[in-house]
Amino acid sequence: MATGVRKDPFRNSNFILEIDGIEQAGFTEVTGMGVDIAVAEYQEGGHVTPRKLPGQVTYPNITLKWGLTDSRELYDWFRDVARGIVQRRDGSIILQDQTGTERARWNFENAWPRMYRPGDMVAKSNDVAIESLELVCEFLERA
Numbered sequence: 802m803a804t805g806v807r808k809d810p811f812r813n814s815n816f817i818l819e820i821d822g823i824e825q826a827g828f829t830e831v832t833g834m835g836v837d838i839a840v841a842e843y844q845e846g847g848h849v850t851p852r853k854l855p856g857q858v859t860y861p862n863i864t865l866k867w868g869l870t871d872s873r874e875l876y877d878w879f880r881d882v883a884r885g886i887v888q889r890r891d892g893s894i895i896l897q898d899q900t901g902t903e904r905a906r907w908n909f910e911n912a913w914p915r916m917y918r919p920g921d922m923v924a925k926s927n928d929v930a931i932e933s934l935e936l937v938c939e940f941l942e943r944a
Contacts, residue, residue, distance in 0.1 A: 811896055811904045818865065820892035820912070823874045829931060830866040831894055834907055836941055837861065860941050863894075863909065869920065869930035879914040879934060889913050893944070911939040 818825050839856035865875070881888060889911040896905040916935040 811898060813896070815897045815899065815901075817895050817897065818892065819895065820878075821890040823878075823892075825867070825872065825875065827870075828865055828867045830864070832864045832866075833861045833935075834863050834894065834909075834941060835861050860909075860938050862915065863912070863936045863938060863941075864933060865936065866931050866933045869932050875914070875934050876917060876932070879917040882913050882915075887913055906944040907941060908944050909936070909938040909941045912936045 816828060816831060818828060818831070837859045839859070841854045841856040842851040843854075844851045878888065878890075890913070891908070891910045892912060893909070894907045895903050898904050913936065914934050915937045916933075918933045920931040920933065922930070
């Protein structure tokens with residue numbers, strides 16, 4: 802018999818991005834966030850199973866997708882990196898509820914854009930033009 806209060810999970814459809822002075826909403830997707838820990842295995846004499854130790858921590862790239870507008874802040878950041886002016890920035894991806902209240906936050910550090918895509922253009926389509934930017938980061942945590 803359960804005695805706890807039921808908690809409904811948050812929806813994943815309302816989120817914003819903050820990056821050192823740039824706040825942008827209206828993203829269609831944020832993918833790739835995570836943390837991976839490599840496993841180092843070694844065999845000790847007399848044991849039939851290997852020992853497993855935590856190894857190097859890595860952070861997968863974060864991909865952002867949003868509807869194309871006249872805002873150029875994220876593209877300009879990418880352009881600067883492509884020209885050799887690397888500006889590493891810290892930021893947050895913030896999940897909100899339907900009222901706009903913050904419900905979860907993931908902070909990343911030392912990020913810079915490694916890839917930009919303006920999206921596909923299709924003459925027969927009524928879809929929104931989607932831009933994407935892939936960020937490399939050196940740290941990610943749920944705050």
